[in-house]
Structures are given as C-alpha cells and as structure tokens.
Amino acid sequence: DSVSKRYSACGARVGAIVTRNLDVLTTVNKYAETRLSPPSYGQMLAEALIDTDDVYFETVKAEYRHRRDLLYRRLSAMPGVVCYLPDGAFYVFARLPIDDCERFCQWLLEDFSHDNQTVMLAPGKGFYATPGLGEQEVRFAYVLNENDLNLAMNCLELALQEYTAALKAEKMNAQG
Numbered sequence: 001d002s003v004s005k006r007y008s009a010c011g012a013r014v015g016a017i018v019t020r021n022l023d024v025l026t027t028v029n030k031y032a033e034t035r036l037s038p039p040s041y042g043q044m045l046a047e048a049l050i051d052t053d054d055v056y057f058e059t060v061k062a063e064y065r066h067r068r069d070l071l072y073r074r075l076s077a078m079p080g081v082v083c084y085l086p087d088g089a090f091y092v093f094a095r096l097p098i099d100d101c102e103r104f105c106q107w108l109l110e111d112f113s114h115d116n117q118t119v120m121l122a123p124g125k126g127f128y129a130t131p132g133l134g135e136q137e138v139r140f141a142y143v144l145n146e147n148d149l150n151l152a153m154n155c156l157e158l159a160l161q162e163y164t165a166a167l168k169a170e171k172m173n174a175q176g
Helices: 022-033 040-049 054-076 101-110 146-175
Strands: 091-095 137-141
Touching: 054 091, 054 146, 101 137, 101 146
Parallel strands: none
Antiparallel strands: 091 137
16 A cells, blocks of 8 residues: 555655565565655655545545546447456556557657647556567556546547558558
8 A cells, every 4th residue: 555546645655565475575675675764744744644534535436436437438439449447546458459559659649639639648568577468558547537538538539540540551552
C-alpha cells in the first residue's frame, strides 16, 4: 500500500508492505536499506491523511469506476479494438488494430492531430517479460475527467481510422 496511490498524492513516497514470504521480505529489506527515508513533508502528509473519512474513498472509487466503464465502453465500440474490464488500478489494456504499438504511439505524438490535439498512450511491449507479447497493445490510464476522456476517445477513434487506412495502403503498395 502507499500514500501516493491510496490518497492520490503523487510523489509521496510513504508506504507499507505486508508479507509472510520470507524471500520477499528479505529482498524488500535489502532494497529499503539502500533508500533514504521519505521526506519530512511526505511523512507529515501521510500522518494527516490517515484520518481521512471513508466517504472520500467511496467517492473516489465511484468516480474511477465510472471512468473505467466509460473507457471500456468507448474502446469496445471501436472496430478492431479488444479490451477487458479491469477490476483494479486505473489502467485498461487494449489490443488495437495496429502493426506495432511503439510505432503507433510515436505516430500519434509526432504525426497525428485532431483539433490540434492527440492522445498519449503507453506502449504495451514494456509490460511483458515474454518477447513478442504486447506488440499490438497499449495501456490507457483513466485519470482524466469524463469530458476529457471522451475527447481523447474521439481523437483515438479518428487516429485509428487514419492509421489503419495508411497501413492498408502501405501493404497494397508493397504488393505492387
């Protein structure tokens, strides 16, 4: 558990781990010994946050569930996109109708624009230890508000149409 995740306090490096696995505990202790203690402000923040009312957590969970469901619905409605409804975190992985996730993500940032905006995605390859997995997958973080999330999905939908059309044209040109 960590303060940064539980309380949306980005950068607060205060947390805890509970385990009965002695190998994990030994490894964690070795790692912890090489790190400095968290900054004073992070510790004071953590102490103040401990008394946060449960209503806060219920509200935050409901909001993230709403964003997750919105993102899942929008992605599932896009042709060629395959995704699952996650149970935790604030990420959705999706397989897109693309050739290479890193190439697509770079293309989005460098060459695509809709209403002077684009979408920034995390390529899926880096989340897999097995070579070859994640080639067509990307990770979405649903940290945006509902309006911005919808705008991002509109942008992505148009980007996928343009990108897949370019891929088809590329294949046809290669075939002669």
